[in-house]
Amino acid sequence: MILVFLGPPGSGKGTQAKKVTAERGWPQLSTGDMLRSAIANGTKLGLEAKSFMDRGALVPDAVVIGLIAERVLSPDCKAGFILDGFPRTIPQAEALDLMLAELSQKVFMTVLFDIPDSELVSRLSGRRTCLKCGAMYHVVAASPKVEGICDACGAGLVQRDDDKEDVILKRLAVYHAQTAPVAGYYDSQRKLRKLDARLPQTEVLGHLKSLISN
Numbered sequence: 001m002i003l004v005f006l007g008p009p010g011s012g013k014g015t016q017a018k019k020v021t022a023e024r025g026w027p028q029l030s031t032g033d034m035l036r037s038a039i040a041n042g043t044k045l046g047l048e049a050k051s052f053m054d055r056g057a058l059v060p061d062a063v064v065i066g067l068i069a070e071r072v073l074s075p076d077c078k079a080g081f082i083l084d085g086f087p088r089t090i091p092q093a094e095a096l097d098l099m100l101a102e103l104s105q106k107v108f109m110t111v112l113f114d115i116p117d118s119e120l121v122s123r124l125s126g127r128r129t130c131l132k133c134g135a136m137y138h139v140v141a142a143s144p145k146v147e148g149i150c151d152a153c154g155a156g157l158v159q160r161d162d163d164k165e166d167v168i169l170k171r172l173a174v175y176h177a178q179t180a181p182v183a184g185y186y187d188s189q190r191k192l193r194k195l196d197a198r199l200p201q202t203e204v205l206g207h208l209k210s211l212i213s214n
C-alpha cells in the first residue's frame with residue numbers, strides 16, 4: 001500500500017508515519033534521508049544531487065524522483081511505503097504518478113493532516129529543545145519542572161530557529177502556495193482523506209488506522 005502523508009510543518013505527519021511504520025512495517029520514505037544516503041554512498045544520483053546542493057541550488061525533481069524510484073525497488077518497500085514530505089508541488093505529484101505507473105504501481109491514498117495555521121504557530125513557537133540531550137518541551141503543553149531547564153540532564157533549553165514565529169510563518173506561506181494545491185490534485189483522483197491533526201496523537205493514530213484498514 002503506497003501512502004502519501006501531506007500536511008504543513010508541525011502537523012505531526014512524520015510522527016504518525018513512524019508509528020504506522022512500526023506497526024505495519026511499511027518504510028517511511030523521506031527525501032531528505034534518501035538524498036543524504038545517496039550522497040554518502042556516492043551513487044550516480046547522489047553525486048548529481050550533490051553537484052546542485054554544492055552550488056546552493058535546489059535538487060531537480062527528476063533527480064529526487066530517480067532516488068525514490070531506486071528506493072521503491074528495494075525489497076522492504078514491496079508491501080508498501082509511506083511518502084512523508086513528498087510530493088510538495090503539483091509537478092512533483094505528476095512526476096511521481098508517471099514514475100510509479102512505469103513500475104505498475106500507484107498511490108493508494110493521500111492523507112492530509114489538517115490543522116489551522118494559528119494552532120501550528122502556538123504548537124511550534126512554544127517548543128523548547130535541550131541542545132545537550134535532544135529532549136523536547138513545550139512552554140504550555142509539556143513544560144519542564146524548572147522553566148528553561150531540561151528535566152533529563154539539567155542543561156539549558158533553547159528555542160530553535162525553525163521554531164521561531166517569523167520562520168514558521170514563512171514556511172506556512174510556502175506550504176499554502178505550493179503544497180496545499182497537491183491536496184486538490186489527489187482529491188480529483190478521489191484519493192484524498194482528511195484527518196483532524198488538532199486531536200491528541202493517539203486519536204489521530206486511531207483515525208489513521210481506520211483509514212488504512214478500510
Ligand SMILES: [Zn+2]
Binds near residue numbers: 132152
Ligand atoms: Zn537535556
